Amino acid sequence: MRPADRLFQIILMLRHGRVLTARALADALDVSERTIYRDVADLIGAGAPIDGEAGVGYRLRRGYQVPPLMFAGDELEALVVGAKLVQAYGDPALGKAAAQAMARIEAVLPRALEARIAGSELRFCAPDCLQPAPLREPMTLLREGMEKGMKLQVRYRREDGEVSQRTLWPLGLVFWGRCWTLGAWCELRQGFRTFRVDRIDSVTVGREHFDDRHGHLWRQYLAEAKGDG
Numbered sequence: 001m002r003p004a005d006r007l008f009q010i011i012l013m014l015r016h017g018r019v020l021t022a023r024a025l026a027d028a029l030d031v032s033e034r035t036i037y038r039d040v041a042d043l044i045g046a047g048a049p050i051d052g053e054a055g056v057g058y059r060l061r062r063g064y065q066v067p068p069l070m071f072a073g074d075e076l077e078a079l080v081v082g083a084k085l086v087q088a089y090g091d092p093a094l095g096k097a098a099a100q101a102m103a104r105i106e107a108v109l110p111r112a113l114e115a116r117i118a119g120s121e122l123r124f125c126a127p128d129c130l131q132p133a134p135l136r137e138p139m140t141l142l143r144e145g146m147e148k149g150m151k152l153q154v155r156y157r158r159e160d161g162e163v164s165q166r167t168l169w170p171l172g173l174v175f176w177g178r179c180w181t182l183g184a185w186c187e188l189r190q191g192f193r194t195f196r197v198d199r200i201d202s203v204t205v206g207r208e209h210f211d212d213r214h215g216h217l218w219r220q221y222l223a224e225a226k227g228d229g
Helices: 003-014 022-029 033-045 073-089 092-107 111-123 139-148 216-225
Strands: 050-053 057-060 150-157 163-175 180-186 191-196 200-209
Touching (some): 003 022, 022 033, 022 057, 073 092, 073 111, 092 139, 163 216
Antiparallel strands (some): 150 163
């Protein structure tokens, strides 16, 4: 990794306002702590508002805007592949957003990279035959519930055909290659449960809130799912 790219990566890792130690930065970037000390000193000297010191940790002050950086060819291909996967396996609203995001990126690319992204769009395909669009439509409201912290009223159909009405706290979505699942707190069962999105017959966003702003419930769900809870 070029030094300039490494400096940019340090800014990206610090931009959320969390304190990160030199060891954590060094491990993530596969360099020595001494290199991190030198890089942070260079960033501070260039005007980056980084607080902290060696042995304690570093934090980027809030409000700092990360300067634009041109994408490398492999990065563009990664974005194209990601956008195509979202269009093929995300809900329609998310797929549309992915297409719009790529259009924004293409609008500011130099000509040399326009050809690279055009070639990538031709070479990479993501057929949606395993997850047709109608089976993914509930995800739009599931995502809304997660974003706003709103409980959902869900009509769910089990594999054996039994149908139940559930009040769910939507915590996270997991894609398994063939299907999406929703991790949620189920008020009916008073516990964390997993629901296949393609078996959700209907979703209504309710008026009651739940609080998972810091992801503590999602982490509990994941711990139980892995058998660590």
